[in-house]
Amino acid sequence: MRLKNDSDKLKYSNVWVVAEVLSGKIQPVTHELLGAARSLADAKKSKVWAVLLGHNVKEQAQLLIPYGADKVLVVDDSRLSGFSDELEARILVRLIKKYKPEILICGATTRGRALIPRVAVVSECGLTADCTELSIDPVSGDFLQTRPAFGGNIMATIRCPFHRPQMATVRPRVMKAPDADFSRNGEIIFEEVTESDASKIKRILEVFHSDDVAVNLADAQIIISGGRAMKGPEGFKMLGRLAARVGGAVGASRAAVDAGWIPYAHQIGQTGQTVQTKVYISCGISGQIQHLVGMQSCNLIIAIDKDPSTPMMQMADIAVVGDLFEIVPGLTEEIVKL
Amino acid sequence: MRYHIENKIYHVEILPPKQSTEKLEADLELFAEKYNRVMESGYCACITDNAMGLLAFQGHEIINELNLKVNPEQVMIHLNTFHTKSNLCEILDTCMAKGIKYLLIISGDGSDRLPKLQPADVEAEDVQSVTSVELLRYIKRHYPDTFTLGVAFNPYEPPEHEFEKLKRKIDAGAEFIVTQPIIEKNAIVDEMIQKYPDIPVIVEAWMSKKLYLLSDAVGYPIPEDTEFDPIKTLMQIHRDYPNCGVYLSLLGFKTQYHLIGETWRNI
Amino acid sequence: MKIVVCVKQVPATNDAKIDPETKRIVREGMQAILNPFDTYAVEEAVQLRDKFGGEVIALSMGPEKAALVLREAISVGADRGLLLSDRAFGGSDTWATSYVLSKAIEKIGGVDLVICGKQAIDGDTAQVGPGIAAHLDWMQAACVMEVCDADKDTITVKRMHEDGYDICEMSLPAVVTVVKDINTPRVPTLKGRLASDKSEIPIWKPEDIGAQSSKIGLDGSPTRVVKTAPPPIRNSVTKKITGTSAECVKELIAELRLRSIL
Ligand SMILES: Cc1cc2nc3c(=O)[nH]c(=O)nc-3n(C[C@H](O)[C@H](O)[C@H](O)COP(=O)(O)OP(=O)(O)OC[C@H]3O[C@@H](n4cnc5c(N)ncnc54)[C@H](O)[C@@H]3O)c2cc1C
Numbered sequence A: 001m002r003l004k005n006d007s008d009k010l011k012y013s014n015v016w017v018v019a020e021v022l023s024g025k026i027q028p029v030t031h032e033l034l035g036a037a038r039s040l041a042d043a044k045k046s047k048v049w050a051v052l053l054g055h056n057v058k059e060q061a062q063l064l065i066p067y068g069a070d071k072v073l074v075v076d077d078s079r080l081s082g083f084s085d086e087l088e089a090r091i092l093v094r095l096i097k098k099y100k101p102e103i104l105i106c107g108a109t110t111r112g113r114a115l116i117p118r119v120a121v122v123s124e125c126g127l128t129a130d131c132t133e134l135s136i137d138p139v140s141g142d143f144l145q146t147r148p149a150f151g152g153n154i155m156a157t158i159r160c161p162f163h164r165p166q167m168a169t170v171r172p173r174v175m176k177a178p179d180a181d182f183s184r185n186g187e188i189i190f191e192e193v194t195e196s197d198a199s200k201i202k203r204i205l206e207v208f209h210s211d212d213v214a215v216n217l218a219d220a221q222i223i224i225s226g227g228r229a230m231k232g233p234e235g236f237k238m239l240g241r242l243a244a245r246v247g248g249a250v251g252a253s254r255a256a257v258d259a260g261w262i263p264y265a266h267q268i269g270q271t272g273q274t275v276q277t278k279v280y281i282s283c284g285i286s287g288q289i290q291h292l293v294g295m296q297s298c299n300l301i302i303a304i305d306k307d308p309s310t311p312m313m314q315m316a317d318i319a320v321v322g323d324l325f326e327i328v329p330g331l332t333e334e335i336v337k338l
Numbered sequence B: 001m002r003y004h005i006e007n008k009i010y011h012v013e014i015l016p017p018k019q020s021t022e023k024l025e026a027d028l029e030l031f032a033e034k035y036n037r038v039m040e041s042g043y044c045a046c047i048t049d050n051a052m053g054l055l056a057f058q059g060h061e062i063i064n065e066l067n068l069k070v071n072p073e074q075v076m077i078h079l080n081t082f083h084t085k086s087n088l089c090e091i092l093d094t095c096m097a098k099g100i101k102y103l104l105i106i107s108g109d110g111s112d113r114l115p116k117l118q119p120a121d122v123e124a125e126d127v128q129s130v131t132s133v134e135l136l137r138y139i140k141r142h143y144p145d146t147f148t149l150g151v152a153f154n155p156y157e158p159p160e161h162e163f164e165k166l167k168r169k170i171d172a173g174a175e176f177i178v179t180q181p182i183i184e185k186n187a188i189v190d191e192m193i194q195k196y197p198d199i200p201v202i203v204e205a206w207m208s209k210k211l212y213l214l215s216d217a218v219g220y221p222i223p224e225d226t227e228f229d230p231i232k233t234l235m236q237i238h239r240d241y242p243n244c245g246v247y248l249s250l251l252g253f254k255t256q257y258h259l260i261g262e263t264w265r266n267i
Numbered sequence C: 001m002k003i004v005v006c007v008k009q010v011p012a013t014n015d016a017k018i019d020p021e022t023k024r025i026v027r028e029g030m031q032a033i034l035n036p037f038d039t040y041a042v043e044e045a046v047q048l049r050d051k052f053g054g055e056v057i058a059l060s061m062g063p064e065k066a067a068l069v070l071r072e073a074i075s076v077g078a079d080r081g082l083l084l085s086d087r088a089f090g091g092s093d094t095w096a097t098s099y100v101l102s103k104a105i106e107k108i109g110g111v112d113l114v115i116c117g118k119q120a121i122d123g124d125t126a127q128v129g130p131g132i133a134a135h136l137d138w139m140q141a142a143c144v145m146e147v148c149d150a151d152k153d154t155i156t157v158k159r160m161h162e163d164g165y166d167i168c169e170m171s172l173p174a175v176v177t178v179v180k181d182i183n184t185p186r187v188p189t190l191k192g193r194l195a196s197d198k199s200e201i202p203i204w205k206p207e208d209i210g211a212q213s214s215k216i217g218l219d220g221s222p223t224r225v226v227k228t229a230p231p232p233i234r235n236s237v238t239k240k241i242t243g244t245s246a247e248c249v250k251e252l253i254a255e256l257r258l259r260s261i262l
């Protein structure tokens, strides 16, 4: 809602986390967000609420408390088994009106990024997309949300001074999940789906789960990238095996693409894709600037090269000096053993 | 191509209008003006294909649309691997119909906006990705004796790898070679010329005063304030490479064109 | 089927100069292009029209020169373009942008389907598509990778998710946002472009679509960008790992575990 005056702000309190449920299971991003919400709520001297929408999820509500939830709002209904944006949005809008949270955060997952814009529009409040940093402005008490834009080339800090609640989607695997504390206490509140919530909603006909969806670069959390040093398509198969182990995707420098060893869709850089993964493992890529602009916003950069003086090795967080044809298979093997 | 070198015929780069242009009509007019000027001088016009991955209109469609005169010895079209199959066929068919003979086959710069030829499109199921090599083979197979095909050589890339790629291009049927821009005698280019004495080589001369822009094209850093005199450099390149043709990139039609008329002849 | 396809003009990252100091893209002087994701939206709209009949209207909010991206849409098959351009629209965030677009869609009238790109490459929010659906209270499907079927009342689409995909049926009118897997967009030809240059692109102002002034532009935007900055310079300490390959592997694994990546 748009605030009429400053004292309106006082009607809103607490930090909400909308839980992410896939195949009936709470996803790790929810724990990360509970951790982030805890520090926001501490700064505001308010409470953390988790909102859990799904089917047969009642038992799992309890599991949110150890990660920092003080209250858990649960809506358990068979109509919530698939992802119905319209239905979930109406429920959230209704709960927001009823309980008036000051802040609401949700994972910037495909679901979160489809659902929360709908909630924000109807609730008449702002929404910051895909945040990587959250804090409370010590002066105004407003929620400060920082996010990359322009393919990671700019960081924008955003606030919503005149609207409540303040909403953000938060990139998965950026915030640190707290250790579970099973001694924490919390309250569980049940809410229902109303008839009007469930009118005019899509019909979900089929759902396909697959563990080995070929991860594409844009959605990957880990990218294993190879360059000219791979010597041929076989080299990329070796990277593929490591990627499969860690659930990542394979990237490439232009030198490798131009040599015909891997399709253009894998090229990272100025004339390829821009990626911002959590982990980027560069295998024999020297790091010319046209490549760097496509991946320098990744969180953790690991470089493997026999030459320690390359730009990539200089900029990496971890630089492994050695022959990648020994190190990559070695790494794959050791990970299998873990 | 030998004919071009023996008769001191320059290859003059002309960039087609970008798709993002707000003044297409004016850009087309300018293109036609440059093209016709190159024709009158007896040089060879070289038309680029979505350079730097930025969408531009295609040489063959402009020639067609504006009904520009084609002398087979005086036009070269760049053709990269960022096209759909139907696009590719349309380009090749139009070139054939128009009598355009010289094609420079390159892998090219991609972008989000450009489709990429798939291996099956060029009947190359055994590769992961289509490069100039597969495209060359395809054209040779389907348009035998129609075109004279050239390829690019980049002396700034690690030589071992670049020579290996060049070998595959030559094996696939490349008949001439165009280098990336050089600004002085280059040992790698010399080595290449020695390796392939029977293949005509065109060296590219950088004609922009802004030398640092060259780093965008070749991928290696050049400081912004480097002094550079394009015409002097061009004359030196002629002296260093008397048996090579010369491709002029980013030639200034207003400021430089009138100066190049005699440079080569006077050497 | 009457289809509105929403297109945005964005700076071309390919055209970017790279600042040698900060190693970041310099935005000044970049060319403006059609948002790459939107080319998939236009292509899908054109293919659906060719299959089911009807009309494709390209719609954009932006400065007057954004007419160019509408012409591009027309040059690859859209029937006509509409531009929302007015100073009062300036500074709109996704809330206000999707409000303006939804008012225009209402004004066009009789629209069955709105297609948006997954996201714009500058703002990068992916919020406008679902925002339009919310303003209109229509059904929505984001990240659509295939339109499986459609008739005059319903559309069935395949949506991409992190853990697979699903197939869902929506009643029309509805909004979808599309990902790259959905099709291969055609590239405009010179002929198409010359023809599109002749088409008239009407410009609509707030009053033409009955937009409330308190809901558009900066006034209508709940979010405020308070600061933009280059991303933090990478932490310059590089942890160097050397030794035999086996030692390197061991140490790397230890590092990865320390950072809870494994
Ligand atoms: C207009 C333009 C656009 C471009 N766009 C892009 C782009 O989008 N993306 C891109 O990537 N490039 C792009 N480039 C190309 C870029 O400039 C570089 O040429 C390219 O990135 C180099 O690729 P590389 O690092 O794989 O190869 P190299 O630079 O040759 O590096 C190979 C590295 O592998 C190491 N190595 C070799 N063998 C081994 C081994 N056994 N074990 C460990 N290390 C080994 C070497 O020490 C070396 O550091 C562009 C260039 C231009 C001009």
Ligand SMILES: Cc1cc2nc3c(=O)[nH]c(=O)nc-3n(C[C@H](O)[C@H](O)[C@H](O)COP(=O)(O)OP(=O)(O)OC[C@H]3O[C@@H](n4cnc5c(N)ncnc54)[C@H](O)[C@@H]3O)c2cc1C
Pocket (backbone or CB within 6 Å): A126, A127, A128, A129, A147, A149, A150, A154, A155, A156, A158, C006, C007, C008, C035, C037, C038, C041, C059, C060, C061, C062, C092, C093, C094, C095, C097, C101, C115, C116, C117, C118, C119, C120, C121, C122, C123, C124, C125, C126, C127, C128, C129, C223, C225, C228
């Ligand atoms: C650095 C920066 C950060 C920003 N962060 C936020 C933020 O967190 N929250 C927020 O609300 N706003 C934000 N904005 C404002 C936002 O970019 C604008 O509101 C913009 O008008 C739409 O958002 P987008 O570019 O992210 O588009 P997206 O939502 O990513 O675009 C998705 C699709 O919607 C359609 N579309 C989008 N814009 C238009 C248009 N003008 N005309 C026609 N169709 C269109 C296209 O089909 C497009 O593919 C930010 C702006 C900047 C510069």
